[in-house]
Amino acid sequence: MTERIVVVGGGTGGTVLANRLADDLRPELERGEVEVRMVTDNPDHVYKPTFLYVPFGKKQVHEATRPVSDLLDRRVTIQIDEVVGVDTDGKSLSLADGGAVGYDHLVLATGANLVPEEVPGLKEGGHHFYGPEGAERLRDALADFTEGHLVLSVIGVPHMCPAAPVEFVLMADAWFRERGLRDQVDITYTYPIQRAHGIQTIADWASEEFEKRDIGLETFFNAETVDPDEQVLETMEGTELDYDLLVAIPPHGGSDLVTEAGLGEDGWVDVDRNTLEATAAEDVYAIGDVADVPTSKAGSVAHYEAGTVADRIASRVRGQVPTATYDGKTVCFIESGMDEATFVEFAYGDTPVVREPSKPLHWAKLGYNESYWLTARGLL
Ligand SMILES: Cc1cc2nc3c(=O)[nH]c(=O)nc-3n(C[C@H](O)[C@H](O)[C@H](O)COP(=O)(O)OP(=O)(O)OC[C@H]3O[C@@H](n4cnc5c(N)ncnc54)[C@H](O)[C@@H]3O)c2cc1C
Structure with a gap:
């Protein structure tokens, strides 16, 4: 059979x-x-x-x-x-x-799956880049955004690619600088737990980068509702944050x-x-x-x-005893601007070392993205 x-x-x-x-x-x-x-x-x-x-x-x-x-x-x-x-x-x-x-x-x-409907007002008031329509809408909103407060709020864990929200704000910082608009744009990053990322060493690295680049950081920040008319995020912790452009990583299920x-x-x-x-x-x-x-x-x-x-x-x-196991291996290139990136690799229980950001690591990330189609086919 x-x-x-x-x-x-x-x-x-x-x-x-x-x-x-x-x-x-x-x-x-x-x-x-x-x-x-x-x-x-x-x-x-x-x-x-x-x-x-x-x-x-x-x-x-x-x-x-x-x-x-x-x-x-x-x-x-x-x-x-x-x-x-x-x-x-x-x-x-x-x-x-x-x-x-x-x-x-x-x-x-x-x-x-993305479940933005879990947060009242999020669909109407927030942008995201975690899917095709969201990414295109955000592109149009960013192109028109020349001054004000850009807030990136990660709403809930777990979420796909824990580094992507950090990458987004570091890229946004560089992007506004290139356009000579950074003085007119404030950037704030919020994360639900007590640090900027689930992994301590990545969180430490990201916090230092945020400080160097004048990006605000709010931790223990769990958005509960979004008021799209007043442009305010309200949190479970009882705080509020005003925004002019909200980029939110929606809750996942x-x-x-x-x-x-x-x-x-x-x-x-x-x-x-x-x-x-x-x-x-x-x-x-x-x-x-x-x-x-x-x-x-x-x-x-x-x-x-x-x-x-x-x-x-x-x-x-084949009637054999399976012996292969997964040890938690994870590799991740992290963009640290528009032309530099870092890289981390770790397995269960490891503390990853965040490498010095460099241009070759950024090119490696772009190169990997191109070769992905061969990887998916099993050719790499
Ligand atoms: C903006 C962004 C940036 C990212 N960057 C990185 C990165 O740099 N590095 C990295 O490693 N990861 C990154 N990720 C995460 C990565 O994309 C996901 O972790 C990865 O796609 C997970 O693969 P998967 O096979 O589990 O799920 P998916 O790739 O999402 O595939 C799920 C599949 O299941 C199908 N499906 C779902 N339900 C059903 C059903 N009921 N019946 C039949 N089919 C169904 C879907 O149509 C889809 O084909 C990123 C994610 C995002 C959103």
């Missing part, structure tokens, strides 16, 4: 995983002993890091997408549909079109599928942090943003996790 491996989600984690499985299980796939199927609700693969550059006119949103079919190994079966239910006892998925898909091994790679299937709280899948196997069901894994592991919600994490899960599933298919 053909063993069915089903990957839900055609983003970074799902695509890297499906291609790795196609490679690792080539003989079994060719003999028809195994099927690798991707079910994804978007025919396009979206490379979200591109959106950071859109507000500054450095990238266009169309550069962030490619058809997922162009990125997948031809041995992977693609099914464009939304998964609306997971039955882990019956090992079956229900689909929005009314059909069902059975599995022997299931990997959830459904990412994270996992997938309803996960909670309804009893796989985890708030839509994030409860997994063993090393094997990425779901704690509540057999033969179910989660990778990428939807997996609840103690590291960043980042593409690099999804990528390394995909390698581990591909190895583990290939071992299981």
